[in-house]
Amino acid sequence: MSSQGRRRIDEIGDESRRRILDAAEELFAERGLDRTSFVDIAERSGISRGSIPWHFKNKNGLVMAVVERAVERLMSAERYQTVPPLTELFEDSAALLSTGNSALMFTILPEAIRGTGAVREQYRQFLGRRRDGLADWLRARRPAGVDPETAARRERVFAAALNGAMVGIHLQALIDPESFDLGESLQSIATLIDKNLADLWV
Template structure:
């Protein structure tokens, strides 16, 4: 059956499937190569060779290299910290930090700092995308903080909760960065200590 454009519904679904498969293969290859070589030393040619997808398809899916890097980071974080996991019931801070620890121990968690480096020296789209990326994660923390209030006092976030979300995000990233650089840093103990400090507030 045609949808009026001359393309049968089955054919359109197949085209969409091929597009999704191409996107997945490009993201897989880019994630591996960024982790192996770094952002600067990875080209679209390298990604095309690793993925088996033509070089011209990469900007069609991701516009540019910065867009590809952000897509790799978002997918990597959502793999371990899927947003739907927190939609029904907000977990404890200890659970949130345990989930983050699992992601931090994954092979490619340093991507978050690779994107930070690009964002800090860029005034282009990657800076704005990175701001949005962390703004979304801070909003999740603010929702968690608001849910911790005693019944009857819950409402919109105040400045203290927004500031706490920034501080928590910074503390978690700082602990993560130290653990990547210094093998003597105990990631689990540091994150547990942070949870205890906040829950004891």
């Protein structure tokens, strides 16, 4: 097959994947995860039902793909590289977590914890990418003259702790929204860290 023909097939595959994700994201928000089937998604997307597992393996794989795309939309890898204040990064995070689909990342968490297969691996990679983004942000702010190996270890540990705080705040906001302000809580942590960040490398 010519390179032009292969490129066209790839373009068709990318378009099918995008349409499936668009339909799934809409339906998950409208009906919830449990009441959305592959048949529903196929009808909404105009893509055959059989194409969905071909792209995403199973429903949990599709859920993770929806979550990851939503994260990338507001908190892309490039966003971390611009080295904005953490308060700005957390504004992005608050906007993301306030969307109707933000709870999806918790719907498959029990299976990710119990299982040893694809869902656990997808979730592990998802959390890893979030930690990597935060570590990249920290590395870009690293002061001159510190030991690179020691600094990298501290940045990884701090990124894991910061990601854990973000996940915990998100969960509290989902469960108890009436008495918990997501944006204020994220900004409180961000302001505290921005003011004391230099101590990380001391």
